[in-house]
Amino acid sequence: MAPQLQRAGMLDRVEERLRGLLNDEHRRWRTADTRGAGLIESLAELVAVGVDRVRPVVLLTGYLAAGGDPDGPEAAEAVDAAAALELLDTCTLIRSDVRDNAALRRGIPTLHVSRAAEHERNGWAGDAGRFGESTANLAGDLSLTLADRLAARLPVAAWRIWDELRLERVVGTYAHEAMAAEYLDDPWPGRCISGCDRGCTAGWYAVRHPLRLGGALAGRPDLDVTYDAYARALHAAWRLRGFLDGGPEYDWDAELLREILLEREERGIAERHIRELVERATRIATSSRLATGWSEELTAFAARMAAEKG
CATH class of the missing domain: 1.10.600.10 (Farnesyl Diphosphate Synthase)
Incomplete structure (x- = not known):
């Protein structure tokens, strides 16, 4: 099937x-x-x-x-x-x-x-x-x-991932609120490109933890590192796309920053970053020992997640 x-x-x-x-x-x-x-x-x-x-x-x-x-x-x-x-x-x-x-x-x-x-x-x-x-x-x-x-x-291995997800989500949400209150919340997702934050409220837990949960439930703990690396690259591409396209996480200050910083050349550099991140996620998916047809599905999923909207 x-x-x-x-x-x-x-x-x-x-x-x-x-x-x-x-x-x-x-x-x-x-x-x-x-x-x-x-x-x-x-x-x-x-x-x-x-x-x-x-x-x-x-x-x-x-x-x-x-x-x-x-x-x-x-x-x-x-x-x-x-x-x-x-x-x-x-x-x-x-x-x-x-x-x-x-x-x-x-x-x-x-x-x-x-x-x-x-x-x-x-x-x-x-x-x-x-x-x-x-x-x-x-x-x-x-x-x-x-x-x-x-x-x-859930089995113990999967429950531990669930417990980690719950904790990181709460702490990440607080960190996001505190940074916004302190005027430290930077709309440019540079930290996502250089290395994702633990507990990022913008969707970090939407990719990495669910993939790892699925792997644990299938009895494949060996895929934990693979799923982690794939999710990091994909999440960074998704965050960068959200900044460029003005997703729901990016309000008026992000719009102002885009207008100030992103001339045609800079936007082209950002688009290249997205392509490189998607290519990284694709390499990880295609080089992994996955069930038949699923390397291609993970590749297609990465492309959809980072695709330009509109």
Whole structure:
């Protein structure tokens, strides 16, 4: 079966796992506490509109490229890990929306905004804004709790990567916030090119950790170094592309820096950096002992991640 079809089949199982988990919790709380069921409904709605499933895709790629059997007993663990990553990402997005006071997420009102509006409509006691933020943070706690429930069943080697991911994500987020507050946050991704930071909030954990998790679940610890090197090159290319194209991580100060620094010649140098990083990731993928067809898939994935938008 073609690599893309193998992964698509497993992604369908991830969707089923997420729906089943949230439906089970909703049924449980609908009879025990209807208010609790409402919180689960809010979380389920946000999870349902997360159509990209980037981290599950990367994890399943790492698993299948390492020779993992899509129908074997380990496949259930890979599905659980992929669902856990999606729930962790949902928690991160909810809390980011509260910090940034964002109005929309995935085309629907953010959770803290919709719950504040509910408070106002019903004329409840207290401050509507604080109620919305508190409810959203609790939904983030719920999402994280469910993610950890799934991850708790993983083999020890995979769970250690999960634990590392969780810690680096929190510390990296704090470092990013602190640097921005201290006016030290530099939009130019030079550190990504010279060597990725641990816990980078802009997506470092979106590639490296999911690939390593997939490799661990497939019983291929020997691929840890390979996946690490591939992810570093790809992440650097992706960050540089985001700067050039004005991705969501790059606001007005990045736009100003682009206008000041990036004349045609400098942009050409940056584009060359991207090509070199993609070529490095490609060399790593093609020289690795991966399952049939997956070196080509990792090569194509790197090209898509770093491709010029628009």
